[in-house]
Amino acid sequence: MRVPISPQCCSCSCSYSRTIQQTAIRSRRYASTCASTSASTATTATSSAPPAPATPNSTPNPSRKNRWLGILFVTAAAAGAGAYLRSQGPGSATLNQDTFTKYSLVSREPVSSTSSLFTLRPRYPSGSNYDVYEEAWKIGVWSVMFKQPQLQIGRDYTPLPTTAATTLTVDEENEGYLRFFIRKDPFGEVSRYLHNLSIGADIEMRGPQFECIIPEETQEIVFIAGGTGIAPALQAGYSLLNNKEQESPKPKIHILWANRLKEDCIGGESDTAKVASSRGSWFSGWFGSSKPNDAPNQPTTMPHEDQQTSLVVKELEALKSQYPGQVKVDYYLDEENRFIGKQDISDVVKRSSSADDSHNKKMILVSGPEGFIGYMAGPKIWAQGQELQGPVKGVIKELDLNGWGVWKL
Numbered sequence: 001m002r003v004p005i006s007p008q009c010c011s012c013s014c015s016y017s018r019t020i021q022q023t024a025i026r027s028r029r030y031a032s033t034c035a036s037t038s039a040s041t042a043t044t045a046t047s048s049a050p051p052a053p054a055t056p057n058s059t060p061n062p063s064r065k066n067r068w069l070g071i072l073f074v075t076a077a078a079a080g081a082g083a084y085l086r087s088q089g090p091g092s093a094t095l096n097q098d099t100f101t102k103y104s105l106v107s108r109e110p111v112s113s114t115s116s117l118f119t120l121r122p123r124y125p126s127g128s129n130y131d132v133y134e135e136a137w138k139i140g141v142w143s144v145m146f147k148q149p150q151l152q153i154g155r156d157y158t159p160l161p162t163t164a165a166t167t168l169t170v171d172e173e174n175e176g177y178l179r180f181f182i183r184k185d186p187f188g189e190v191s192r193y194l195h196n197l198s199i200g201a202d203i204e205m206r207g208p209q210f211e212c213i214i215p216e217e218t219q220e221i222v223f224i225a226g227g228t229g230i231a232p233a234l235q236a237g238y239s240l241l242n243n244k245e246q247e248s249p250k251p252k253i254h255i256l257w258a259n260r261l262k263e264d265c266i267g268g269e270s271d272t273a274k275v276a277s278s279r280g281s282w283f284s285g286w287f288g289s290s291k292p293n294d295a296p297n298q299p300t301t302m303p304h305e306d307q308q309t310s311l312v313v314k315e316l317e318a319l320k321s322q323y324p325g326q327v328k329v330d331y332y333l334d335e336e337n338r339f340i341g342k343q344d345i346s347d348v349v350k351r352s353s354s355a356d357d358s359h360n361k362k363m364i365l366v367s368g369p370e371g372f373i374g375y376m377a378g379p380k381i382w383a384q385g386q387e388l389q390g391p392v393k394g395v396i397k398e399l400d401l402n403g404w405g406v407w408k409l
């Protein structure tokens with residue numbers, strides 16, 4: 001289950017759902033971990049230097065025997081302390097939910113002027129990381145929490161699955177390399193910190209945290225993604241399409257991806273969306289960045305003759321070619337007044353090939369900044385110290401869909 005997270009701040013436009021209040025709680029958690037580690041370490045150090053024990057039946061050379069016993073004892077104590085420090089000091093070499101595991105930043109490739117693709121590898125060798133990830137992919141959508149060590153705060157990020165477009169070698173995958181698509185918030189503490197790190201720097205993370213379970217019987221997903229919400233969409237696609245149980249009918253995913261700027265999804269070509277939505281953007285309410293909606297019926301193909309295809313678009317294209325006929329992607333651009341509207345979602349849902357309305361067969365997932373999720377499906381809520389889904393509201397509620405489970409990420 002997902003670790004409960006604390007209430008959201010109401011006045012800011014912070015991405016997704018991480019807040020300053022949460023920061024404080026998480027800081028305390030790190031502090032107590034550090035304190036208990038150093039206390040235990042101190043105990044170990046003190047107990048490693050006792051006097052050599054005396055023996056009742058002394059041999060002709062007691063001092064020599066004592067010396068050997070002393071060496072033996074010190075060696076055993078040192079080995080024990082070493083093992084303890086290895087397990088407690090640098091942290092586990094394998095990603096886990098309880099302690100932070102060190103990774104090194106291998107590369108940071110720009111995807112747009114505000115976002116980058118981060119590649120990280122475990123700092124210490126472990127044969128188990130790949131298995132941890134594989135288990136997580138099977139369950140559904142998952143994230144990890146990165147630590148900002150100076151401020152002792154944490155934020156969640158979504159590992160990208162491997163597609164045919166991924167440049168990792170098999171060895172790198174087996175070593176447990178992970179990739180992330182991260183947007184730099186100009187005022188954000190952790191995303192700025194990550195974008196300023198030097199290559200080779202350590203990044204500590206813990207997880208997996210499960211955001212959404214995709215049941216094995218799921219046949220169809222409509223994924224509505226805003227900005228970096230595309231990372232969980234790639235995960236959902238990977239998890240759904242890799243499901244070997246579902247040979248016939250083959251599962252399908254249709255991704256509607258909204259971005260503010262063309263540069264965020266350069267080279268992306270929509271599979272089905274043809275007409276711009278008539279509604280103003282959800283961004284306009286939250287970020288005040290939208291222009292009036294005066295240019296409907298724009299083409300949904302990004303002009304990309306002399307521009308490189310974005311790394312994330314390449315991943316989506318690779319998923320499509322890996323699973324022909326099972327993946328569709330439509331792109332929406334705030335900058336060009338093309339927004340995901342009620343009609344777009346309705347059209348996609350109507351195209352659903354499955355008439356089976358039984359539980360868990362068809363899912364609508366929504367991922368992106370808080371305002372985006374709220375507009376599409378209503379806000380998540382806080383109750384009893386936990387973040388809950390809250391009732392379905394917004395555009396999806398208005399559509400009054402039957403047989404579709406809705407999940408806000």
Ligand SMILES: Cc1cc2nc3c(=O)[nH]c(=O)nc-3n(C[C@H](O)[C@H](O)[C@H](O)COP(=O)(O)OP(=O)(O)OC[C@H]3O[C@@H](n4cnc5c(N)ncnc54)[C@H](O)[C@@H]3O)c2cc1C
Pocket residue numbers: 009011012013014015016017018019020143155156157158159180181182183184185186187188189190191192211228231409
């Ligand atoms: C499950 C999950 C998965 C995620 N995956 C990804 C991912 O793959 N990629 C990605 O890029 N992001 C992802 N996020 C978002 C990510 O966790 C961070 O929220 C994001 O990077 C911003 O964090 P930050 O520390 O840089 O910004 P913050 O410091 O949290 O600030 C965010 C914004 O809020 C404003 N702000 C902060 N405090 C206040 C205040 N008191 N009053 C007014 N304004 C304020 C800041 O100015 C800034 O603009 C995910 C989030 C979740 C919950």
